Amino acid sequence: MASWPASPNLIGQPTRRVDGPLKASGRAKYTYDIVRPGMIYGRVVRSPHPHARVVSIDLAEARRAPGVRAAIAIVDLSNPEPATHKVLFQGQEVAAVAADTEEQAADAARMIRVQYETLPHLATVEQAMRPEAPLVFPDGNVREANVVEEGTVDAALAGAAHVVEGTYSTQVVTHTALETHGLICEWSGEHLTAYSSTQAVHAVRDGLARSLGIPQASIRVVTDYMGGGFGAKLGSDTTDVVCARLAKEAGRPVKLMLDRKEEHLASGNRPSAHARVKAGLDAGGKITAWDCETWGTGGAGAGAGFPLPYNIYAIPNRRRRHKDVYINAGAQRAMRAPGHPQGCFITETVIDELADRARIDPLELRLRNLPAEGPDTMWITYFPMGAEKIGWSRRHPFGDPAAGPIKRGLGCAANRWAGAGSRRTQGQCEIFPDGGVVMRIGTQDIGTGTRTLVKIVMAETFGLTLDQVTAEIGDSRYPFAPGSGGSVTVGSVTPTVRVTCEKALAALAEKVAPALGVLPADVTASGGRVHAISDPSKGMSWRDACKQLGTASITVDGAWEQGLSSVGTSGVQFADVEVDVETGVTRIRRIACVQDCGLIMDRLTAESQCYGGITMGIGFALFEDRRLDRVTGQMVNPNMEFYRLPGPSDMPEIDLTLVDQPERGVVGLGEPPTISTAAAIANAVSNAIGARIRHLPITPANVLAALEQQRAGGTL
């Protein structure tokens, strides 16, 4: 069975990102930067209305506009099914043009005459759930799931020593990758090359093949560098097909990149989550009952699932009724740990409420209710570690008794994530007679450092340096690797690279062994040499070894194998905040993060994943909020100043502890660190101000509202 080296040279070290110099010097070519010969620009016409029937689309004037080479309707009014003539959200694609310059394309887009018959719309979940709401979605505005129940909830609640009850919510946020969705489509006869900003080159190829009705073999998708995705770029989009059609009609390569407003409206978001929870605690501090009604919106016709109670604490009796609520807004997509930040926030807030009600330290309450430890469920160990780091011993009970308007508080929360490698992953390794080594694998680097990890494993396996090996990724022509989502990339790619490179090395050993006078099984590579294991003095340089190949290189295919990666990771985060109870402004002083991560490949990029996840968690906690006007249904902040993101001055001190578990092999780390940040911050704010934060984001207005509610009698 394949294994990782017992005493590695590179694995686990802080290795600089191999493409750092290209990125830092501005020379890395992202999709947005690529210019193809003869390339022109596409522009999409989108519905300004949240709900409407498209009556007519007139492309004639646009076609005559300067520079225009293609114009198409996206809503197909010849389709006999009238439902397809409707647009269901502001920003839905209606028509498109391509012209020689971006400015000409924008002008021509305005010349496309679209007549709409506006229809009643739903801008909020509250509007959609009213009994008298207009029926906007044919099968109902609300899709109700079956009640899920374990144990005997009513009896447990009746017997509980303490019961808390409250309503909680998290807002819709958008991915806001800095490189918007987009691509360049270039036809050569019936063959299409798409340079796409995607997290999944193979999925985009397959989606384009289905939509265009052409063979998968006729499509190549390339992603050398991409400017972030966070889950929103895992498949092919309407605009991918539109771009291909425009390019076909124009007979030219077409670049179609969304602008920031389009990106907010139509390219995915994290659904909202709402819950009415009633939870019970017995006299011994065991959480015995959890009863909840939950709902949320993922936009037009998309679900809003999230785990609740968040599956960490052992709660024997649980009941849940869930409703997906549809509104006229762009559909949700997977966003960094789908469902988990929402479920974690609600659950961890309720747990703090139970602890405060029963006058038990919230950390102690958690320890009493955590499941037994396993390699991927280490919270009983991690909570005390985090508590030590944040200085939990100086935590005061609910409400900072200090005089003055600045109140300080502490909070904590736990996270878990699966992140298994995909057994479908394949790769190919080629060793050239001149000593070059290339690994081809159809993954992509979305900013996590995948290209660097491929090279680390190659160099480690062949005993070479990073600059002696080549990683070829980001191309659907390379062997299959899964989309970079769900924290599966490191667990899919690095085992596959290891297995494939070991096979290639074994093939090289066959060729070199006779010259060394040993058996092939006795041959290995290290320190730039190929040599006998039994007698390292019997050997030759890597270059000389490869010369033994003559004229034919070695090409070896490999596939993922069990034993190099594990499923499951656990972690905790603590927050230390201060809140001005006169202005409502929250400042995060420190975050302490304890995160396990299996076998670390590159310590630098592993740390960066954690810092990045925490930073995104801060945005979710304090700032970000996709706002739709409740009357017009229009997004009021489709930009980057009123859709507020954290910036350098919003950053706290971050105390990061990565817990090595090399015996587990690699485990994905992209998602877990973002899950519990908002929950820890919210609990810290409640602890500071002595009023419960039950809704995100924790804006100054929401802090003041919580204080006001507390003064008015509150619920605690």
Added chain:
Amino acid sequence: MAPKDDSSVSRRDFLRSTGVGGLAVGLVGQADVRAEQGVREVGPGAVPIRLTINGRRHELSVEPRVTLLDAVRHRLEITGVKRVCDRGSCGACTMIVDGRTVYACSILAIEADGREIRTVESLGTEAALHPVEEAFCAHDALMCGFCTPGFVMATTALLEREPNPSPDAVRRALDGNICRCGTYKKVVEAALATKGVRRG
């Protein structure tokens, strides 16, 4: 400008289409009054301009509405700095013009006529990095990298002005830049660790 069918004309499109005179063109409407006020009228067609970028002079012809960023990226194919928000709130397009950082998405190319413009390409090469770029790589102050050229430019401008800034000064200088991957902690570390930037 095309008559509008719906509300798709943004604030910036409006400003772009009214050109360098901004609102005055629409509101005053009389050529002699504009001349008295010293308003130079150009466009709406393409006008010739000279951009001095990274020490090289480029002659090009752009419509008045074209931003400096779009002129540099689309007409000259200098693509290091990016367009992300396109309205001066994220810093991904940061250039240094006459020694000061600007959001290149928020000034027009015709306004940059004759001025000294620097983009990230003026700093280092992949083989010979600028000290700021080197520090960003050493500290892993970049992930997807899309915001990085903007951060590198903002950091460079700061260090050319103030070679030994405090952590607070670094954060303030970089507050106009947004990174979605969350590299701020390491960006600040990199900026503080950078040595050898010459005073600009």
